[in-house]
Amino acid sequence: MEAMLRFGVFTAILLLMVSWEALRPTRRLGLQPCRLDLCASAEHTYQFPDSVLLVFCKAPIAGQVKTRLQPKLSAEQAVAAHINLTQMTLDRAFQQKLCPVVLCCSPDNEHPFFQQCAKDYPLILTQQSGSDLGERMHNALTDALSRYRHAVLIGCDCPSLTVDNFRQALSALQNISDSVIAPTEDGGYVLIGLNAPQPRLFDGMTWGTDSVMAETRHRAKEMGLLLHELEPQWDVDSIADWTRYLCAQNA
Numbered sequence: 001m002e003a004m005l006r007f008g009v010f011t012a013i014l015l016l017m018v019s020w021e022a023l024r025p026t027r028r029l030g031l032q033p034c035r036l037d038l039c040a041s042a043e044h045t046y047q048f049p050d051s052v053l054l055v056f057c058k059a060p061i062a063g064q065v066k067t068r069l070q071p072k073l074s075a076e077q078a079v080a081a082h083i084n085l086t087q088m089t090l091d092r093a094f095q096q097k098l099c100p101v102v103l104c105c106s107p108d109n110e111h112p113f114f115q116q117c118a119k120d121y122p123l124i125l126t127q128q129s130g131s132d133l134g135e136r137m138h139n140a141l142t143d144a145l146s147r148y149r150h151a152v153l154i155g156c157d158c159p160s161l162t163v164d165n166f167r168q169a170l171s172a173l174q175n176i177s178d179s180v181i182a183p184t185e186d187g188g189y190v191l192i193g194l195n196a197p198q199p200r201l202f203d204g205m206t207w208g209t210d211s212v213m214a215e216t217r218h219r220a221k222e223m224g225l226l227l228h229e230l231e232p233q234w235d236v237d238s239i240a241d242w243t244r245y246l247c248a249q250n251a
Helices: 002-017 036-041 075-093 112-120 133-145 163-175 212-223 239-249
Strands: 051-058 101-106 124-127 150-154 179-183 189-194 227-229
Touching: 051 075, 051 133, 051 163, 075 101, 075 112, 075 163, 101 112, 101 133, 112 124, 133 150, 133 189, 150 163, 163 179, 163 189, 179 212, 189 212, 212 227
Parallel strands: 051 101, 051 150, 101 124, 179 227
Antiparallel strands: 150 189, 179 189
């Protein structure tokens, strides 16, 4: 009976959190859209003006995002969860003026949600390109590093990543290492940063498995890279992770 009551509470919280009314974009940061020329002219306002934060994000399309939260969540609720997590990530990215932020969109940047993000946050929209996750990450980092000295890439579903973690990653790239990574509890990683393109870190990787972090460490060592590791993180891949996120939000 006690377990059933707990499940009922979690379900009620979950439904509240993923309601569309609660997930409408807000102006809580008081920020305005930022054109490329304005971002460039405002470089002196950033703590790390020679760096960039890349946020990978899929368009919120039912049946294509957070599918592992189903069937506990409906396809529409999974979309709402994805939106919630993305807004949480962008809120943290702009808590402090660390560096320019680029939202790397898939399959393109034309979805109304991405357009709304560009209105609610001073970010730049770009489109992901590549045949798999590794190629898309490599291409995004390579493009960014043609414009900036340091680039950090994250996803949009890691509640444990904080603005302090972003600062630690950027500082590591500037001062102590040529690569930085944030491993996850399940054997993957949720953040990677580089000072130069490193295609071997991404080519032929078995993404979505518990061997990704170990294989990345192995490749970095073989390549002679100094890989700085941040503290372990957790992301939302399962309904248990989603429940953990909801509980943390309501603690």
